[in-house]
Amino acid sequence: MPARRPVRTALAVAAVALLSATAAACGSAGGLQDAGPVRTAVSPAKLWPDLRPASSPAYPYDVATRETVEGVTVPGDDIRRVDPVDVVEAEIAAHPDDYGSKGAYHATVDRVKECGAGGDQARCPLLKPYYRDLTGDGRPDLTFGFRLYPTNQTAVRVYTVERHRLVQVLADNDAIIGVELAGRALIERSPADISGYEYRTTWEWDPGQRAMVFSRDEYLHTGDGRTGRKPSPSASASPSASVR
Incomplete structure (x- = not known):
């Protein structure tokens, strides 16, 4: 999914900036401080109510396969x-480009x-x-992966069986460091371009489209490594951040 990368980079920069600002506002670590009077809750303000709707999506994304x-x-x-080998060979035959x-994955064929x-x-x-019921029909579905060269x-x-x-x-190709199955969802973990962070993409079964549909893309602080911006000497670390 090449279109995901530019968007993810922008989210990463925004999230790190938010973390740094939040940490700086915390003051010295080690004790509670009076933050003053509690602010009255204010409802969100809708900006540009007369803005014309976009004529096309923000960016192309194959949300389902x-x-x-x-x-x-x-x-x-x-x-x-x-046999998963037969399945991969069928994919290779169906997608010669x-x-x-x-092709981008031409060296995969020999392997x-x-x-x-x-x-x-x-x-x-x-x-x-791995075999688990992701579609909710009471029968196991097939989840597997293979390296691309x-x-x-x-x-x-x-994969599932129908008629x-x-x-x-x-079908998703990405730089992946881990995959998890949770209920009828599949979660992919990918390295971020900033040390100490990672992306987590969730795909969930959609009965209407009869496919696993992209539903969530998160940018998370994993707790190891350094952020892209050096914090102030008195800053305290924030445990995580999530965008989208």
Whole structure:
């Protein structure tokens, strides 16, 4: 999702500036201080009420992916009997612009060939598959990933079975340091461009679109590393920040 990067960079700068301002306002660490009278709550002020609506989205973003996998059968409608290697090979065949000799992930093809019997398993890019019901139909769905070369990104995929066919309901490629399943949501953790922070992107099952839909993008302070701006000598650290 290349469009996510420029937006994330802007969010990172804004969040660090907010942290620094908040920390400076805390005063000396080690004791409580009287902040004075409590302010009366004020409702939000709506700015520019006559502003014309935008004619296009703020930036392009594929919020959902749904694609029937061609050439892969599901014996007995049991997704556990589907070979992930067959699924990746089907994706490569279906997207020659991405995996061809001039594609962004062209070096992935040779490594996938090592995943079969007699191949060099150390070069196989596939990650361990996981099975959990993400769609709410009472049957397990398939979540797995594989490394992309030469970009060194990770491809995260989710598949379900509908009408005896294998259907891809999530496809995301990114620099990823961790993935979690929570309920019917999948959460990706990615490194931020500022030390001590990370992005967390959440995808949730949407019954209307029949796909895992992008629902949340957070920018969080992980507690290790330094912020991009040096705090004042009396500043106290803020534990976390979240944007969007």
